[in-house]
Amino acid sequence: MLLINDPVLLSIEMTTEALRARSTAHWIIAFSGGKDSSAALKIFLAAYRRAGVRLSRITLLYCDTGVENPVLDAYVKEFLRKAEQEFAELGLSINIELLKAPIPDRFFVRIIGRGYPPPTNSFRWCTTGLRIKPVSEFIAKQNPNNTVVVLGLRQSESRQRDRALALSPNLYWQKQREGKGDYDLFLPIVELSVPEVWDAIFGLSLPKALNKSALETLYRGASGECPVIKAPTAPPCTSGRFGCWTCTVVRKDKSASELIKSGHFHLEPFLTFRDWLAEFRNDPINRWHTRRNGRAGLGPFTINARKEILRRVDALEDSTRTTIIDTEERGVIAALWTMDNFARLAFRRQSDLGASKSDSDAILGNLSTAGT
Ligand code: SF4
Incomplete structure (x- = not known):
């Protein structure tokens, strides 16, 4: 029985055990650039150093919607560039995959080409095409039975999610049921609170490429993230405004407004366009x-x-x-x-x-x- 009081250390320990148990699996880290997936990545790397096993395959997966908030987009792309170099220098064989939605599913092709109204709470057509489908198609092309997807999901964000998680005998391991083959989900930060997530981000050293202060600034005004996997335990996108600059699911884009206030004035015309598009739709x-x-x-x-x-x-x-x-x-x-x-x-x-x-x-x- 583990007696570790520090929640972040416990997450590292649980992840270390998981890596030892499934060292021959293909580990895919689903990365959105947000705080939760950043903490999951840091815990994964800390655990990998401790585990003393060589994993057969590791992929860091990022899905580019093509309409990411420009500040977030620049931050993530710079991180991925630097991380690739850092992984090579550390001798870590981690493959970075950048996915994009097929052209017919892209945001402006749907809006301007097919006339879709910009997304609302009741007609949120974008998350599946822009984020979830590219990721699930990538996983389906692997060997799902021998794949473990690392997700930055936490409990206590919604009762519905807690109920779904509670059905599993081990909170850290969940099963993702997909038509093209079930695979395992591993949730390193499932038991962490928001302050503990930030503790992991600021307290763990790898990857050094991750700019902690920039990430913290990006979060001012943002309430959550858009999911990349449609798991029963994944949060709905209703509160997930950390993502597309075109998002009209929320009435006001507080995240962009806060970024503008903090000096990112080049976002102003994007925010003006988003507000206009929401009005135009109605x-x-x-x-x-x-x-x-x-x-x-x-x-x-x-x-x-x-x-x-x-x-x-x-x-x-x-x-x-x-x-x-x-x-x-x-x-x-x-x-x-x-x-x-x-x-x-x-x-x-x-x-x-x-x-x-x-x-x-x-x-x-x-x-x-x-x-x-
Ligand atoms: S952030 Fe908004 S626009 Fe982007 S995929 Fe999520 S709901 Fe859709």
């Missing part, structure tokens, strides 16, 4: 009056509204000297517009000719799956 004039399934109700953005959003993105790119939508994404957007124009035309013709409602619905229904 004006019915910018939306089809039918959904893609043909039913009444606010549907996708009209083509004119999508053109207006693109015009604003272009202006934002010019003023911030950044690339927000790349050439390939622009090509897919143009193709999606052509498809929507064609289908709306066909829909109107069918209606003029007195086609049955089910025929018209079929045209719009086909459209809803085309191109994605």
